[in-house]
Amino acid sequence: MTPRRKKRLYLVLIILAGIGTATGLALTAFDENLMFFYSPTEVRAGKAPTDHPFRLGGLVTEGSVERQADGLTVRFELTDTQEAVTVQYTGILPDLFREGQGIVSKGRLGADGVFVADEVLAKHDENYMPPEVADALKTAHEQGVQGTQAKTAVQ
Amino acid sequence: MFMRWFHELGSPPYFYRFAGRLIPWLGGLCLVLLVTGLYLGLIVAPSDYQQGESYRIIYIHVPSAWMSLFIYVVMAACGAIALIWRMKLAEVVAISSAPVGASFTFLALVTGSLWGKPMWGTWWVWDARLTSELLLLFLYLGVIALYSAIEDKRQAARAASILAIVGVVNIPLIHYSVEWWNTLHQGPTVTKFDAPSIDVRMLVPLLIMALAFKLFYIVNMLMRARCELLSRERNSRWVAELAEADHG
Missing domain, CATH: 2.40.50.140 (Nucleic acid-binding proteins)
Structure with a gap:
């Protein structure tokens, strides 16, 4: 890389680092308002x-x-x-x-x-599933809960 | 060998011909993927357990939003190359990407808003994700405006590149906004380290659409880049020869 290109590369990196730090500080300061x-x-x-x-x-x-x-x-x-x-x-x-x-x-x-x-x-949450899968999950969960209850009852 | 090809690609006449040959193939593939993705997404994929059919807007919204970020990164990277190495082709690619990126950003905002009204109960909220995405649209528009405001296109490209590089800090903000702050917008479904929390029959059309949108961007950007090259190099020999060959 020629010295001029190197200089320009450093300049770009300095711009990025500067803007990044400034944004980081500003966002930390306004953290509450961003909630x-x-x-x-x-x-x-x-x-x-x-x-x-x-x-x-x-x-x-x-x-x-x-x-x-x-x-x-x-x-x-x-x-x-x-x-x-x-x-x-x-x-x-x-x-x-x-x-x-x-x-x-x-x-x-x-x-x-x-x-x-x-x-x-x-x-909205990040989960996407067809209704039958949701039903199956729910049934499995309920059975799981019943299973634990049954186990506790036996003990 | 690769470096020689890379240097050749940097020469405007070579790039002009190379892109011209590439466009029909990529365009055809894009069309096939687009039709397949839309068919699988809108007709074959099952409906969602909570949102019913309305969730299908993700097949436009999510790929658009991904592309809005992706194109910005490409634009800023080309801008950096243009600034450091003064490579003409990088300037052209950066500036040809801006309108496509702006359109995808706009599409993501509009489709999100249309979905937000029935699902969230509002068209718009000023949460971190939505606000940073709107800022991205303004950054794109700023790059386009700055480039067209300056007469000398090489200087214009340099100014636009600096703006593009400065704006790149917004990209991680958009992506992580839903994790760093409480937002109304939901967290990531696919782009996270865990397994995607989406049924595979819904995920496949989404990924096909994402690929189709990516190809659409490449084709559209190459077309714009060819026009931009012709207009910038209109006084050069290769353009004159091209015009002559066309007439002859």
């Missing part, structure tokens, strides 16, 4: 803002969804398997909303600890 949502554990630990709206993400706890008398208001629990927060929402829920599903809701935390949401979004 799309807070988890129930963070909310319980008091890390979520109380004075302005924020997003809360988690899984809908199985069996926690209650529809109110007006037919539009829903109360459910969001959990990250450690902590849980009760969410109240009035409006239309997305297609993928169901128990056990990942959800991101936007709203404010009330004084009573209930999160009043004005937007509920379903978070």
